[in-house]
Amino acid sequence: MKFIKQSARPNPKVSLILLDWSVRESFHLLHYLSKQDVDRELFEVIIIEYYSRVSDAIRPFKDQVDSWLLLEMPEDCYYHKHLMYNAGIVAAKGDICVICDSDAMVRPGFIRSIITEFENHPNTVLHIDQFRNARKDLYPFCYPDFSEVTSRGCINSVSGKTRGVVDDKALIHNRNYGACMCARRDDLIAIGGADEHIDYLGHICGPYDMTFRLVNSGHREIWHQTEFMYHTWHPGQDGEDNYLGPHDGRHMSTTALDALISGRTMPLEENESIKNLRLATDLAQGVEAFRIATPHFISWQNENIRKGKQWVSGNSSRKIWHGFVVDQTTDGFIAYPRFLEHPDFSMFQGQFHVYASTEVELHARLIDLFVCRWRLVFPVVTLLTYVSRALGLTSLYLQRRWGRLTHEVYT
Amino acid sequence: MRLWKRIAMRWFQFRDEVGGLIRGFQVLIVNLALIGKLRPVGLVPITVIVDSWREATILRLLWITQLLPRHKILVVRRACDLHLPIQSNFVGESLLIVTSRVFTKHYQLLASLRNQRRLVVL
Numbered sequence: 001m002k003f004i005k006q007s008a009r010p011n012p013k014v015s016l017i018l019l020d021w022s023v024r025e026s027f028h029l030l031h032y033l034s035k036q037d038v039d040r041e042l043f044e045v046i047i048i049e050y051y052s053r054v055s056d057a058i059r060p061f062k063d064q065v066d067s068w069l070l071l072e073m074p075e076d077c078y079y080h081k082h083l084m085y086n087a088g089i090v091a092a093k094g095d096i097c098v099i100c101d102s103d104a105m106v107r108p109g110f111i112r113s114i115i116t117e118f119e120n121h122p123n124t125v126l127h128i129d130q131f132r133n134a135r136k137d138l139y140p141f142c143y144p145d146f147s148e149v150t151s152r153g154c155i156n157s158v159s160g161k162t163r164g165v166v167d168d169k170a171l172i173h174n175r176n177y178g179a180c181m182c183a184r185r186d187d188l189i190a191i192g193g194a195d196e197h198i199d200y201l202g203h204i205c206g207p208y209d210m211t212f213r214l215v216n217s218g219h220r221e222i223w224h225q226t227e228f229m230y231h232t233w234h235p236g237q238d239g240e241d242n243y244l245g246p247h248d249g250r251h252m253s254t255t256a257l258d259a260l261i262s263g264r265t266m267p268l269e270e271n272e273s274i275k276n277l278r279l280a281t282d283l284a285q286g287v288e289a290f291r292i293a294t295p296h297f298i299s300w301q302n303e304n305i306r307k308g309k310q311w312v313s314g315n316s317s318r319k320i321w322h323g324f325v326v327d328q329t330t331d332g333f334i335a336y337p338r339f340l341e342h343p344d345f346s347m348f349q350g351q352f353h354v355y356a357s358t359e360v361e362l363h364a365r366l367i368d369l370f371v372c373r374w375r376l377v378f379p380v381v382t383l384l385t386y387v388s389r390a391l392g393l394t395s396l397y398l399q400r401r402w403g404r405l406t407h408e409v410y411t
Numbered sequence: 412m413r414l415w416k417r418i419a420m421r422w423f424q425f426r427d428e429v430g431g432l433i434r435g436f437q438v439l440i441v442n443l444a445l446i447g448k449l450r451p452v453g454l455v456p457i458t459v460i461v462d463s464w465r466e467a468t469i470l471r472l473l474w475i476t477q478l479l480p481r482h483k484i485l486v487v488r489r490a491c492d493l494h495l496p497i498q499s500n501f502v503g504e505s506l507l508i509v510t511s512r513v514f515t516k517h518y519q520l521l522a523s524l525r526n527q528r529r530l531v532v533l
Contacts, residue, residue: 168490172515190447215522250425260518261511261532263525323438323533337445338438345505348449374440377478380470381440388465389429393479 001290004054006042007066011096014043015117015185017088018102021050021079022299025234026141029102030061042115046091047102048084051075073290077300078243081205083195083292086271089188090290092390099207100180103309105146105230112216113227114182125187125214129162130179130229138232149230165223173250179229181207182217183214191217195267198299199255209253213267223275242395258320269293285385302340324366332357335366358408435510436466439478442533443470443508448481456505458483462513479493482508490517493528 018029033045046065047058052072058065071087073079077321089097096118105257110128117126136152138144158161164175176354191213194200200209215221246254255268272291275281298304320325335354338347356362441458446457458480461467467486473479483505486492507530508519514521514532524530 001488005476061505169488170516171490173517192498215518218488221519249424249431257511261514273432321444324432337442338533339442339446339508341533342506345446345454352445374437374444377440378437381436384428384469385433385436385465389425393425398413 001072002052002070004068004070005062005188007046007091007093009041009044009093010120011064012042012044012066012093014098014111014182014368015088015092015094015096016043016045016098016100017085017092018045018047019081019086020047020053020055020090020098020102021081022053022055023236024055024102027055027057027061027102028141028143029104029106030058030064030143031143032106032108032110034061034064035108036111037110038115044092046088048087048091050079050084057231065192073292074297074301076302077297078302078305080196080201080211080296080300082196083271083296084202085194085207085210086274087195088217089185090191090273090277092185095184095186096182097185097266099179100128101130101178101229101231102139103209104179105149105232107227108226109147109230113224117222118182118184122184122222122224123218124183124220126182126209126222126224127175127211128166128180128224128227128229129181131162132156132176132231132233132235136233140232141232141234144232146230149232153233154337161225164227165225170378172252175223177211177252178206178209179209179231183210183213184221187214187217187219189274189277191268192267192278193266194271195255195259195269196271196293196296197255197268199245199268200253201300201305204245204247204251204253205255206256209256209267212256213265216260216263216358217265235280247344265380286351321363322366326359326362331355332358332377333362335362424437429461431512437448437467438507439510440473443479443482446508456483458485458505460485460487460513461510462487462516487517488514490520492515497519505529508533 012373016033020027030045030132033043036043045064046067047065049055049068049070050073052070054070059069069087069091069331071084073083088099092186096114098114098235114128117125131150131398132155133153134155138149138153150157150160159164162175163172166199167174188210191210191211195209211221246252248254248257252294258264272293273289276289320338321335323338325341326333326335333356334358336349337352340352341348354362354365356365414463420490443459444445460472461484464486467484470479470484474481505523509521509530510533521530525532
């Protein structure tokens, strides 16, 4: 770990954490941060580089960077953004941590909006959505006007707002959870920081892991309705050819979704430095105290990822299988329907418990005992679902075609 | 990309999506059926939240054919269909049952109910 630059700002309110893993071609967010309408002392900029590269893209904006840290991870280790989030949280001096894209544009009121939002709603986690423009003529970044980004080529602009903020049908996939997430540093430390579990290795990751756990711990999630970020196209923006951890088919981590569903607040793998801060066992403040767990250097190695061994370490003793909770015990496996976990059903604990020595045997027993009687119903349900979804998609397709023919914009 | 490749890709996408819907719905059916076995013992009324009219219709068909006990069904396709945060006494004292897919879709509305211990996420 090596510092290129260390922050000298005494009391910033906001700490912006920007990441790089030797891939970023442009850090133009720094240009827009230099044009903010608040006192520069109110915010600090922290750059975390995963490997050892001293990026040339940062040099033109070096005066805007307060802390610049190289984690110096070995070149044969795959990138893990959550480790960088944790380094940023430890290094941050501000009350509010902002994890955001470093290649996006922001308006002059960006920092002011964040500060105001936290003054008005202290117990929140704030997200700021992003306009995305797919025009390739804006690459390499040429400092377009904001209106240019939100007009021709913009894929998610609806009446001056982003589709994610306007649409309330599929929030998780329409909103850009990775664009900008803001939370109080103390809150982030209280939930154990970002999860360093191997499931978040590579492209399937994001600050939403912390958002979901903050929601589980009682914080309110807010999406800013008037402040946005602006992103223009660049190669590799969708994580092409990147390693992907478990996701739901639309690049949302299923491990993070499981945390949301189960109400979990702590990470599966907590960073030691964050833990020390949380338990106040280590009084040494600052990123000098940041520690990277030694096993990560092995399990995140490209060689081991190629072997496909990462899923072994991802196994846990508790699994969900077809609506049943499967727990591994010293004697074997035990399964019970998921609703029994609810306190209202606690009196029925044991009534539906199924035991087996192996997981395969347990699955077979569960099918025999509970699922078998639905053998005739399930094919009918399957058929109905296929037919109705096919009809629904056909109708959607025809509506879009009709919209194009009549020159209407279909949203 | 060749046409047959595009068709194959779309088909796999459709198959995976519908497969996920079916698995989630099967989980709901199995759990509701098992809860039905406990009904005589006497439980609080149950409300099932689904996110499509298709699922609601199938659940009603299963109720008509007496394969599942009768429960109240709420269809929440958009967040605006349900104003949970402003309804402290939402659907009275009944216990709400949702699949994990519906929960993640509307978690901002439903998380507060979970804190009231009135929500079962399958």
